[in-house]
Amino acid sequence: MTTTVSDGLPAPQRYGAILTIALGLTVSVLDGAIANVALPTIAQDLHASPASSIWIVNAYQLAITISLLSLSSLGEIFGYRRIYMIGLVVFSLTSLACALSDSLATLTFARILQGFGAASIMSVNVALVRIIYPQRFLGRGMGINALIVAVSSAAGPTVAAAVLSFANWPWLFAINLPIGLVAFCLAAKFLPANPVKTSGQKFDFISSLMNALTFGLLISAISGFAQGQNRLLILAEVIVLVIVGWFFVRRQLNKTSPLLPVDLLRIPIFTMSLCTSMCSFAAQMLAFVSLPFFLQNTLGLNAVETGLLLTPWPLATMVMAPIAGRLVERYHAGILGGIGLVVFSAGLYSLALLPDHPSHLNIIWRMIVCGAGFGLFQSPNNHTIVSSAPRSRSGGASGMLGTARLLGQSTGAAMVALMFNLFSAHGTHASLVLAGSLALAGAIVSVMRMTQKSVSQQKV
Template sequence: MSSLSSQQDGLPVPQRYGAILTIALGITMAVLDGVIANVALPTIARDLNASPAESIWIVNAYQIAIVISLLTLSFLGDMLGYRRVYQVGLGLFIATSLFCALSSTLDVLTVARILQGFGGAALMSVNTALIRIIYPQRYLGRGMAINSLIVAVSTAAGPTVAAAILSVASWQWLFLINVPIGIVALWLALRFLPDNPQKAQKQKFDPLSAVMNALFFGLLISALSGFSQGQSGMLVGAEIIAFVIVGWVFIRRQLTLPVPLLPVDLLRIPVFSLSLCTSICSFCAQMLAMVSLPFFLQNGLGRDEVATGLLLTPWPLATMAFAPIAGRLIGRVHSGLLGGMGLAMFAAGLFLLALLPHNPSSIDIVWRMALCGAGFGLFQSPNNHTIISSAPRQRSGGASGMLGTARLLGQSSGAALVALMFNLFNSHGTHAALILAGVFASVAAVVSMSRMTQERPA
């Protein structure tokens, strides 16, 4: 079942369901593992005799590994086949999840998380490129809606899932649970995933570009992380200078290549670039809210962890309700308009959360959270559909890699800005973070609307 005729439009229904279930399981694991470790950091640090500052690397190592390898793996997907990259990524993710669970020191766990991040990057780098093959063109919006739903809900529900696991088991089970799920996903991948209808014939892998890509994004994430953790200004400044120098050389090299690893050829498509900007701003806004709100709910309102999790839950629930609706509207309503409307709802919800009364009731919080989730669900599917469908079919891997990179850059920037808001405004840090999140969502709405004036590429 692995081959697919270049004339065939999507997979037949039984194989399509198996393939999309494979994608769903893999991406859920990869995205969840980026956020669930946050909740367990104090417990892991205590168990491994590590300081809180040292334990941060359990999270950073995973995120940095994904960001530095995402575009390289998506490029290899265009060359070698998305199916092959995804299957290897699943195998690596399963093995390294077991490695994480068996780690007895912080150093070993950090190495395991780096390797796990490479496995997660393989899954994220080609997932939307596979969806473009799995679904017929007329149903591609539904496939993108399912993918957007999985990513959004996994990101938002991560803390709740982690708290549920930790309430009945040790932190090792945050990683061990991936093993049986991953084995099922790998069996499905071997059975149902399609191969590329056509692989990119002119692409040649450039190792130097891969190294510079890793340095470029690694220095950026490291500088953002160091800034958010209050590292010395000289160190952060040196990282920024190195980032600018490497970036200048890297981009100049990419401009000389017929098929670049950093897809500057795709960035020349206006609707593609605008959609990426919209994605970065929206995920930055989401992370500003989701990281800062638990502090407000627990420290400001005195709610416990369980109550905090319940009050955050309307966000992913509303996203689950609205993402399928958005998927069905793709093709009927312009994606720029649909995304702009969703982002306007998202911004309104964020500003309303910032304007909560002094002692709000649970209902006051719940309906505002639901408005944020509904707006986010309405925006993300059309935006992702535009990013993937505006790229040539043989460059779907590059588009998929950029989509994942935009999400991670937005989330990393949002997390760093939360730390800045808390440092600048002390007790009013959450209020400032929510206002800034509303501003980012508003900017994203304007950018999304501007796409209505752009012609879609043939």
Template sequence: MDKTLSDGLSGPQRYGAIFAIALGITMAVLDGAIANVALPTIARDLLASPAESIWVVNSYQIAIIVSLLSMSFLGDLFGYRRVYQCGLVLFCLTSLFCALSTSLPMLTVARVLQGFGGAALMSVNTALIRLIYPQRFLGRGMGINSFIVAVSSAAGPTVAAAILSVASWQWLFLINVPIGIMALLLALRYLPPNQQKAQGQRFDIPSAIMNALTFGLLISAISGFSQGQSGALIAGELVALVIIGYFFIRRQLALPFPILPVDLLRIPIFSLSMGTSVRSFTAQMLAFVSLPFFLQTVLGRSEVDTGLLLTPWPLATMVMAPLAGYLIERVHAGLLGGIGLAVMAAGLFALALLPHNPSDLDIVWRMILCGAGFGLFQSPNNHTIISAAPRHRSGGASGMLGTARLLGQSSGAALVALMFNMFHEHGTHASLLLAGSFATLAAIVSSLRLSQPRVQA
């Protein structure tokens, strides 16, 4: 094997490559949340109702989830660098399309196409990191990647508010164009190629269609449940999901190179890491969605206070993620993940058991516990998922990692709605207790990985 592929990149080329990854992922993650802040303005400007404007956000998320695994398979087939570069081009063009949209349907279509570009970026970014970093430093690369995602997620509302304070909502999308062009230039120069596709590997169009339908129906049913859609419609979606999903899984099991890499789930440490990831992101989203309600309706904090009190969580994750990336080179991921998720669970239970009139400090240290615990878990878990897969299947593992995150987040948001419906005024407490339970379960699953040998990148 070429030394560049086995030992990563060196010096300036590595820095240029990781900067190209950082810029692309920052755009893709930011655009998942940045439009939320501008929805009232967009709805008013495009003469749409608030309910209709939600599709500006939903269309982007659905496009990512239905295409993520197909994009990762294309990365294994044609090269991660090529898919990433094409994703940057598509993301830039569709960002311009979003900014030029003059109606809600036009903007929704643009967001769907932008979601496909975002999926191309998200599907292969961790696979590229496996090529960029030497094997012994892969944990550091994963830590930096987790740091970038955490910063982007935390900065979304702030960046949106800053742009909207000086410009129109169109600039939320136009700003992606110069950033995307810079990322593309860096990607063209610095990103490394991966090995050629395996013998007989080809793209299966029926699998891609069934993949899109399966995950599209799943997200639609979860979203519909959380928004209170009719039970008959949700039941119909679930029936269709079961039927299509059955034939989809059956087809994947028969293929030597499936789009949904179910064969990777036969690797014990891979499947345990995936289970840990879904549960942890479910816990995270249960908290993220319920905490604003908890702080404002239960504790009587203002919107500004709520934003400030939530900030310690992502800040602690930002600090801990790179440190965890260094620790994975010395400590088993199962142990790091187990400790991190136990700390997160302790923070979530502590938030649910806050006194009636807590001080800001009472809230802040609990938020720090949650964020630090999540940061300690995330980098080692991502490292394990990518490293457990054969090198030529890194794209599939990267796609599975992103899919686990999106499924966990969607499930968490739906469970908050269920808790609110079941427990009414105590729904926020129930959500936080459930989040702590999911984090505890994730810690147990993570600890089961200690029985497996440490994976090598």
């Protein structure tokens, strides 16, 4: 189906299109976390040190972060559907390459290419949701999208534990191939084509390079500082980051459709929503990275038990996100997001107050509170980010939404390392307190959005 639609797809085609988005987004987000559990096994099998094996995870995340905005720009020029389908092909083939890798070098290289495929999928998925759903039902579409991202991000350890219980690590990557092929066939049949710009807009390669350097150096500097790396090296990275970033932003100010959407960042409610998104995902990552250390090292649980105790979080998000997607059709996203983040913060603080030997039930109800609060916040927030941007800039909004999530996750993971370095005996406790404080700060910003124009009053 290649016809362009002005206000969403008819119901039968809409369901097929959203299934396509769900499949592609699930595997691309899941692969960012699924390898964590298998790192010790992969390192041993490939005769790599634990420190060097971290690149199996970092290479994937870094490739996505530095290319997300560039690929969303390509989506606005050549069409979201085309970029999405190319991403599915690249992601599926490189997943097979990961499964067949016989050394750390080949696996890391395959993960970089796989990250570019995942970035193609993530960069335009929200823009596609916007043309799949009628405007009056956009909140429901964003609810489903937020549900997929949140659950996929949280379910990595559980899924990995399940796969590794009956198969070896290459199957963590090999299972992506049939899923990707099914998603590609569904995309060819159900995804609509969006209007491609005819104003002569060309892809800005110089801005794309500046974008990669800016975000790559930002993540490298944050991670290096948190892990206690050489201060002179970090200082050099920051200096180069400031110089490149300054010229990058200056270049974008002169563009009608900039790769870094400074035009959208001038919309207060858009920028405030991005800030709350970064706070929420940083808080989520602080909890997800630090809690396994408490559950395994302090309570003596194994990897499977740890994964099962973390599972109530994504399950609660799974229930709440679609409900929040419908509520945003009636209530302001600022108040919904504020309530959600306050609940999320309460859950994180309650985890920080866990006794030394808690029962499983004592952990589970806290996980449910965190997941419910996160789900109540995420759908309305994503809806606001997308609907506050003009339709012609949906790709830029989609790219910034994904970039905010990845920056939040990367910052959160780095802050866990910092907390463990500063509070070696109470690293998890410190991480959870910081996570709760970030969620509370996000709640304040979310409520402040109510002073801005409502989503329905924005130009779309």
